[in-house]
Amino acid sequence: MTRPELDTRPFAAIPRDLVARMRPWVGAAADDLLADLVTEPDEADAVQLRTGIVEGLKHFYDLLEDPARAWPRIAELYREVGREMAIRGRDLEEMHRAMRRAARATWRTLTALAETLEVDRRTLGLIADAQFAYMDAVAAEVGHGYETEAAGSEEAVHRHRVRLLRTLLGDGDAAEVAAAAKDAGWPVPRTVAAVALHPREDAGVRPPALPREVLVDFARAEPCLLLPDPEGPGRDRLLESLLREWTVVVGPTVPVGRAAESLRWAREALALARRGRIGDEEVIRTMDHVPTLVIFMAEDLIEHAADSRLAPLRGLSPVQADRLAETLLSLLENNFNATEAGNRLHVHPQTVRYRLRHLEELFGDDLQDPRRCLELEMILRARREVPAG
Template sequence: MPGVARPSDVGEPLGPLPQEFAAIVRPELPSLIKEIGLEVTRAYPEYARLLDGPYGQGIRVGVEQSISVFVDQVAEPAAPSALRDEMCRRFGRFEAYEGRSLDQLQGAYRLGARIALRRAKKVGRRYNLSPTMMLSFADALFTYVDELEALSREGYLEVRAASVDHTDTLRRRLLHLLLAGPPVPRTAIAELCEQTNWALPEQVTLVAVRAPADLEPLTADRDILADFTDPQPHLLVPGPLTDVRRRMLDHALPGTHAAIGLTVPTVLAPDSLRWARRVIELIDSSIIDDAPIVLCEDHLITLWLLSDPVLLDQLARRELAPIAKIGASRRERLIETLRIWLDTRGTAAQMGELLGVHPQTVRYRMRNLETIFGEQLVDPESRFSTEAVLRAMQLRARGGEDPL
C-alpha cells in the first residue's frame, strides 16, 4: 500500500506519505498521464499501435487507473482498487495472448514510474517538500510498481497455464491417434498437427517408461509427444534415437528406467511401443537385465521367441514330445546336452567341458538323443524349431518360469 513506505536501503524506516501529499499531486495527474503515455509509446512503438486500435480506450482507462489509484491510496489507504487490479491483469493476459514475455510491459511500468518521479521532484521543489518526504514518495512509488507487475503477472500466468494445458491436451490426443493405428482418418491427424504446430515425421521411435514416471520439461525436446498420465507412461520421439536424443532422455527422465522401441515408419508406431512395453515386462520378469535405458534392438531374438507364450507352449510340446515320458531328471540332462550341441556343434570333449561331464558321458547322451529324436535332428527345419524352443525355455528359466 503506497500510504506506508517500506524500509529504506540504509535500514531506517521511512515514514508514511502524509495525506496532504495527494492534494498536492492530484492536479498534476491529467498532464502526467499524458506525458507517460507519450514517453511509453515512444519507447515501445507496439503500444502506440494498440492505442490507435479497437482496444485503445481500454488501455487508456487502464493507464489512468494505474496512476490515479496510487494517489487515491495516499489520500485514503483503504481506497478500492478493483478496477485497477482487473486492468493490470488484462494487460498481462494481452501480453500472453500476443506471445510476448512480460519484459516489455514491466519496462513500460518502470518507465512510467521514472517519469512520475521526475514530475514529483519538480512539485517538491515548488512546495519545498523535505528530502525525507521525497524519499518516502520514491520508495512508495516503486513498491506500487511491484504491485502492478504482480497483478499483470497473475493475468499472464493465467493465460499461459490455460494455453499450456490446452496444448498438452491436444498433443496427447495426437499421440493417442498415432498409436491407435488404422483406420484413423489422416485428416484428424493433420488437423491436430496444425493446431499443435507439430511436424508429422516419416519415422518415429517410441519409448516405454516404467511407472511412476515424470518428464522434466525444461530438458525435453519440444517435438517429443508424451503421455505420463497413462498407467503405462510413454513418449514418442520423431525420427531415430540419435546420441543427442539419448543424452536428452537421460536428463529429461532422471532416475526413471525406460525401454526404447525400434525406429519405424510412423504408421507402425503402435508396434514400436508394444515391443518397448514387452521389454519392460521381460525386465520385470528378470529375463532381460535391467538398466536405466534398454534398447529393444538389443533383444530382438528374445522378443521374438517370447512373443506368444501360448504358441510357444504348443511348439515345445510338439518338438520335445519324444522325451515327454522320460523321467524329469534324465529329461533335463538330455535337454541340456541337446541345447549345448545345437548351440556349439562341438566335439564331445568341448561339450563335456561346458556341461561339466566326461566326454564319454556326452557320447552316451548323444547316442540316446539320436535314437529318441531320429530324423528330427537331421532335418534342418525340425532342428531349427527344436533349437528355437530350447532357447526360449532357457530364457523362461531366467525369469523363474516353468519352461514347459
C-alpha cells in the first residue's frame, strides 16, 4: 500500500529560532484552538481534547525543529490512531471531517500566534505550507493504519494476538477474553500453560517460529508465550526446540481463565533457574519443582530456621559438617533408606549407616519427628546450590 510521504521542505525552510519562541505559547494556543473547535459544552470532554491538541501542536513544533527525525515517530502514532478506529468500528470519514475542522481552526490559531510573535509574511506562508503538508501526511498515516487493520493483514493479526495474550494474562473477564479471541481468530482451548522465556547469554534474541495456535509476546521485557492444550501431542518437541537459544520454563496447566497464575509460577521458577537453583539444560516444568518453589517463597524464614535447626553441626569442621548435611538430606529424600541414599551419594551403604549413627547422636529425637524432618529437608534443600530433580 503506497501513501504520500511528508513533504519536509516547508519545515526545513522555517527559521529554527521561531520554534523556540512558539513553544512557550503552546498552552495558550491550545486554549484558543479548543474554544474554536468546541461550540457546545457537551461536544467533547474538554480536558481530554485539550491534551490531544497540546500533543498535536507539540508534534508540529517537533517537525519544525527536526522533520527527518521526528516524522517516523509521529507517523507511527497516527497509524495507531487509525488502527484503533478500525478496531472500534469507527468511520474513517468521521476522522477526515474532524481533521478539516481542526486544520481551519489550527490555521487561525497559528496566524494569531504569528502576529503576536511578529512573524513576517514569507515565514507565515512557509508555516501554512508546513501545516497543510502535516495534515495531508497525518490523514494518510491514519488511513494506512485503518486500512491495514481492517484488511486483516499479518501485522494486524499479530497485534490482535498480542492483545489477546495480554488480556488473558491481565485482568480481562470472560467476555473480554471471548471478544479478543474472536478478533484474533483463536479457538479458546480447555486448558493452557504459560511459558516464561529468557535468552541464553551466548545466543542472540531471535523470536522463534511457532505454530499459529501458540500466543507469543516477545515485545515484553520478560518474553512469554501461552501454550494451548499443553498435554497435547508434539508439545514437548515444540518446547525442546527452543532450548538452544532460550531458557524455557512451563507453568502449571490451568483453565484459560487462570493463565496469569500459570505465568506467575513459571516466572518464579525462571528466577530460581537464573540464580542457579534449578538446572536449565532441559525444559523446566514448575510442577516438577514444587518443593523448591515452596522453599524459596519463604527463603528468609528458612534461613532463620537454619540457624537453630542445624546448630548440632556447628561444632564440626566445615568438611565434616558439609558431608553430614549432604548425607542427612539424601537420607531424608530417600526415607532413611541407606542403600538408596548411598546410590545418590555414590558411597557404600555401610558408610551411610555410619554417618546416620553420627547424625542420630547430634540431632537426637529430631530425626524421629516427621515435622522436624520436613523442616530439615526444606532447610537443606534451600542451602544446596542446585536442588535435585
